[in-house]
Amino acid sequence: MLLLHLNTVDEEFWAKQLGRLLPNMGIVRRGDTFNASDIQYVFVWKPQKNVFDGLTNLKAILSLGAGVDALLAHPNLPENTPIVRFVDDELTQCMGDYVVANVSMHHRCFSQYRTDQKAKSWTQFFPPPSWDIRVGIMGLGVLGQDAAMRLLGLGYQVNGWSRSEKTIKGLTGFVGKSELDIFLAQTDILVNLLPLTPDTQSILNYPLFTKLCRTGLKGGPVLINAARGGHQVEADIARALTDGTLGAASLDVFEVEPLPKDSPLWQIENCYITPHIAAISNPESGASYFARVIREHENGRPLLNVVDNRRGY
């Protein structure tokens, strides 16, 4: 039996889709009457405190969303129950779209031309070709690798930084804390797609910004964060954007969401804010994915995309 515990408006849609795809699996929702010990799978999003109560026969926890930081921080998370992450082509594509749009916008000096337009100023300067721009991607999971491939295809120089070594054709990889500084020194545009873990919490801070390359982009180095608000120290970003340590930033995530009205980031001209919309899980492809996870596991195959709880992603 599968229990849905999705704090989203479309739980009914998910229940219907999964019921159609898994006709032999009973599907229940919060509020339904069922025996907690019959639940084999629980499908969660922003789980409430009591979600795991009484689930003594759980085979797996299915997580809607690619990041599992909130789930791993749950005080009552059952030990030793595997967690399956959402890996979705549409989410990956949308994240790549967001990264390409923001990298290319900053590379093409969007802010400066917009300022000139407001002043009706016809001032020619020529952005360099993409092969002169070095994009540094932090985090080379599914999303980071996909973004890297897209940017390489556009001609950018792409460097990657990750916890463990990854081999991606055309990309120069840097590994672990010892290589972070040399990675940053060669980065004109920094893209964060790391998982949020105790190691990466608040990693996007002022001292890090000072280590980015200062000679690449005309306006100064650029920060793009589409991972988690917990990665960034917003007071440091505001300071760096104001004093020129950063030339610009594109932020899709924030320490507190929605971003509070009194955040200084809203009004910083070279800060580009989007309301956590870089990429969303598509319920149609998502239902197919989780139905496949359950079907294959019921047929004796190993679970797909299982989280390493100690690693944190």
Added chain:
Amino acid sequence: MLLLHLNTVDEEFWAKQLGRLLPNMGIVRRGDTFNASDIQYVFVWKPQKNVFDGLTNLKAILSLGAGVDALLAHPNLPENTPIVRFVDDELTQCMGDYVVANVSMHHRCFSQYRTDQKAKSWTQFFPPPSWDIRVGIMGLGVLGQDAAMRLLGLGYQVNGWSRSEKTIKGLTGFVGKSELDIFLAQTDILVNLLPLTPDTQSILNYPLFTKLCRTGLKGGPVLINAARGGHQVEADIARALTDGTLGAASLDVFEVEPLPKDSPLWQIENCYITPHIAAISNPESGASYFARVIREHENGRPLLNVVDNRRGY
């Protein structure tokens, strides 16, 4: 003997580079003393009226810049002298960069999020993945084909419209006037990279904008023009942006350049103006290119990238 007639500040640089690469070819500039009948090649940019006077032994005219519309309109252009266009990897790359940045920016609803940011409004909506966006490229020369390849690599649906049939893998082609309307009806983002000819003069006009797809992009169809100002009717663009026929426009070229201060385009919020900087000819790779053109021709090989004067490009 090669005569340089470049109305640009870096004529001296070109003279030096070409002299180094073509040690056996005499190189002269305007103002130098030379016999007009000794000139075999003339290298021009925005040519003045008297540039061709007395050049009775001309083998070829070399044109700096990919578009030759101004040159073909020159009142004293020698008949039957081949014109060689500039084809340059860096120019091609920069044009592709410009197209990708502007397509992805509009696809990702940049204008709407920027408006929301100014209002400190956290309003979530999710741009579709790129595979739901149809980009229509007018003109499938070197620049159009390169832009098409980049956009296809990013997952966009790409259609092309050209005078003669072109086969490009992954791209749906439409040919000639008879197929223009069905091409437009399937276009969410229109990218103009046509050559400027009598046939394409003022092609970007109000009736054309009304034929673009109205159901694709949330804000309405988008126009991107990085070819020539002569392609566009600016009064029609201003009207279409104001009445919602167009959702947004990115314009790099204008009927009169620099764009006059009294143009209404400067102040239209959803019009993104850049001062003819999408792509520039790089003098270093350019000198190599033209040196190669001359060297090969002197060795009896056919000229590269010769303009078809009747076709106009």
